[in-house]
Amino acid sequence: RIAYVNGSYVPHGEAAVHIEDRGYQFADGVYEVCEIRHGHLIDETRHMDRLERSLKELRIDMPMSRQALGIVLRETVRRNRVREGLVYMQVTRGVARRDHAFPKPGTPPALVVTAKSVDPRKGEANAAKGVGVITRPDNRWERVDIKSVGLLPNCMAKQAAREAGAYEAWLVDKDGFVTEGSSTNAWIVTKDGVLVTRFTDFGILKGITRTTLFDLCAREGVKIEERQFTVAEAQEARECFLTSATTIVMPIVSIDGRPIGNGAPGSIATGLRAKFHEVAEVAA
Numbered sequence: 593r594i595a596y597v598n599g600s601y602v603p604h605g606e607a608a609v610h611i612e613d614r615g616y617q618f619a620d621g622v623y624e625v626c627e628i629r630h631g632h633l634i635d636e637t638r639h640m641d642r643l644e645r646s647l648k649e650l651r652i653d654m655p656m657s658r659q660a661l662g663i664v665l666r667e668t669v670r671r672n673r674v675r676e677g678l679v680y681m682q683v684t685r686g687v688a689r690r691d692h693a694f695p696k697p698g699t700p701p702a703l704v705v706t707a708k709s710v711d712p713r714k715g716e717a718n719a720a721k722g723v724g725v726i727t728r729p730d731n732r733w734e735r736v737d738i739k740s741v742g743l744l745p746n747c748m749a750k751q752a753a754r755e756a757g758a759y760e761a762w763l764v765d766k767d768g769f770v771t772e773g774s775s776t777n778a779w780i781v782t783k784d785g786v787l788v789t790r791f792t793d794f795g796i797l798k799g800i801t802r803t804t805l806f807d808l809c810a811r812e813g814v815k816i817e818e819r820q821f822t823v824a825e826a827q828e829a830r831e832c833f834l835t836s837a838t839t840i841v842m843p844i845v846s847i848d849g850r851p852i853g854n855g856a857p858g859s860i861a862t863g864l865r866a867k868f869h870e871v872a873e874v875a876a
């Protein structure tokens with residue numbers, strides 16, 4: 593495998609950043625994960641838009657132009673011969689002598705890009721069976737709309753899910769409402785067939801898959817309500833599912849051990865999964 597690190601393509605096993613990289617010391621950086629399907633980047637424009645927004649919120653410069661970054665992404669995908677998989681990009685505030693305050697202007701941000709193949713049969717097998725989720729308190733900071741590499745609460749929640757034999761942890765705020773998953777957005781389907789997902793403010797990441805699913809639902813005439821929902825409402829829902837670039841639309845069959853619907857993947861989630869790539873942007 594090959595990784596891109598600050599201007600060079602290097603063997604993955606030798607790819608390294610400086611010990612004073614602010615991503616390493618302060619989680620002072622942001623990232624994006626983009627699906628590769630049949631060798632093409634999916635929803636590149638939206639991922640680039642969100643990367644630029646995250647950087648702007650943290651006052652980190654773009655490491656290079658959008659166009660140049662697009663070339664690096666494609667070259668990393670090509671050098672790793674990825675047809676089905678993921679491309680990961682991370683931008684940090686760069687390398688500087690350790691000090692909480694920002695380094696002096698002109699310090700170049702650091703860019704790392706990796707790409708890996710993922711066997712699409714794994715996702716399809718999970719979707720065919722459906723996945724289980726557990727719930728955990730949402731103890732993250734109050735700006736999780738920024739896709740920062742500070743993911744310790746998310747890692748703790750995901751590990752708890754793993755140890756419980758579940759696929760994902762849904763995070764629950766102090767008022768008892770589900771915000772999102774540790775690395776996915778959360779959805780339920782009401783008895784009337786209406787999709788419900790939490791509104792976007794500073795309290796969740798506005799998923800690209802979530803946004804593209806809005807497009808698909810508009811095309812299909814499926815109604816979406818953007819509002820909060822509780823764990824109890826989810827457990828009584830007709831269907832539940834999660835979305836992300838790595839999972840697309842993944843049906844949920846249990847929450848904290850309680851079966852959803854008849855305990856099998858729902859037809860609405862399964863149908864939306866099948867049609868997702870008819871509306872997603874396929875980059876050249």
Ligand code: PMP
Binds near residue numbers: 776
């Ligand atoms: N929420 C969180 C916390 C995430 O980490 C992710 C995945 N990056 C998502 C939602 C889903 O976003 P996307 O559809 O852009 O992958």
